[in-house]
Amino acid sequence: xxxxxxxxxGLVKPGGSLRLSCAVSxxxxxxxxxxxxxxxxxxxxxxxxxxxxxxxxxxxxxSVKGRFTISRDNSKKSLSLQMNxxxxxxxxxxxxxxxxxxxxxxxxxxLVTVSS
Amino acid sequence: xxxxxxxxxxxxxxxxxxxxxxxxxxxxxxxxxxxxxQKPGKAPKSLIYGASSLQSGVPSxxxxxxxxxxxxxxxxxxxxxxxxxxxxQQSYITPPFTFGPGTKVEIK
Numbered sequence: 001x002x003x004x005x006x007x008x009x010g011l012v013k014p015g016g017s018l019r020l021s022c023a024v025s026x027x028x029x030x031x032x033x034x035x036x037x038x039x040x041x042x043x044x045x046x047x048x049x050x051x052x053x054x055x056x057x058x059x060x061x062x063s064v065k066g067r068f069t070i071s072r073d074n075s076k077k078s079l080s081l082q083m084n085x086x087x088x089x090x091x092x093x094x095x096x097x098x099x100x101x102x103x104x105x106x107x108x109x110x111l112v113t114v115s116s
Numbered sequence: 117x118x119x120x121x122x123x124x125x126x127x128x129x130x131x132x133x134x135x136x137x138x139x140x141x142x143x144x145x146x147x148x149x150x151x152x153x154q155k156p157g158k159a160p161k162s163l164i165y166g167a168s169s170l171q172s173g174v175p176s177x178x179x180x181x182x183x184x185x186x187x188x189x190x191x192x193x194x195x196x197x198x199x200x201x202x203x204x205q206q207s208y209i210t211p212p213f214t215f216g217p218g219t220k221v222e223i224k
Contacts, residue, residue: 045154047214050213061212062212095159095160102165103150103152103162103213105162106161108159109159
């Protein structure tokens with residue numbers, strides 16, 4: 001059974017940092033491109049970042065470039081998102097998803113709230 | 117970047133109705149168009165990829181069509197569990213992977 005479980009969300013002050021994790025099981029993680037996608041409260045979906053199967057190809061949305069860093073540990077079947085210099089507009093539910101061009105498997109999401 | 121638009125939003129319909137949701141890309145994306153369903157408080161679920169390929173386990177009342185810039189998601193007979201928000205997403209020129217703004221299907 002496929003499972004993606006995000007963790008690490010919470011309340012953080014503007015300018016602060018947070019690290020999200022996504023633990024994967026049920027498919028061959030080391031063969032899979034992975035992405036982070038977010039959804040601000042009451043808003044639509046926004047792709048944030050993706051990473052190739054062995055981490056050689058990485059890309060970011062312009063809105064997070066230079067502040068967020070995606071990484072993966074294939075030995076632990078784990079995906080991470082280091083978020084620095086957080087802003088109020090980064091407040092969202094963050095999902096990890098397997099990326100096949102489309103996003104076929106999604107986690108349940110973790111809420112990040114940036115507020116003073 | 118490729119921009120995606122959707123119409124209508126919201127969409128009011130009744131159980132048993134045939135429902136059509138449109139998605140348009142700002143430039144040709146061939147058939148690299150994907151559809152998702154999202155219910156309140158839940159993660160999105162993949163419905164259709166490659167414009168018309170049904171994801172495993174998705175009921176056959178869902179279908180997708182189109183190519184180039186204009187695409188359609190059709191629900192042949194709306195069921196109570198289909199009331200949700202539907203998003204299209206292009207995967208032709210990435211990054212970024214861009215989503216449409218969503219179409220909320222509401223009870224009439």
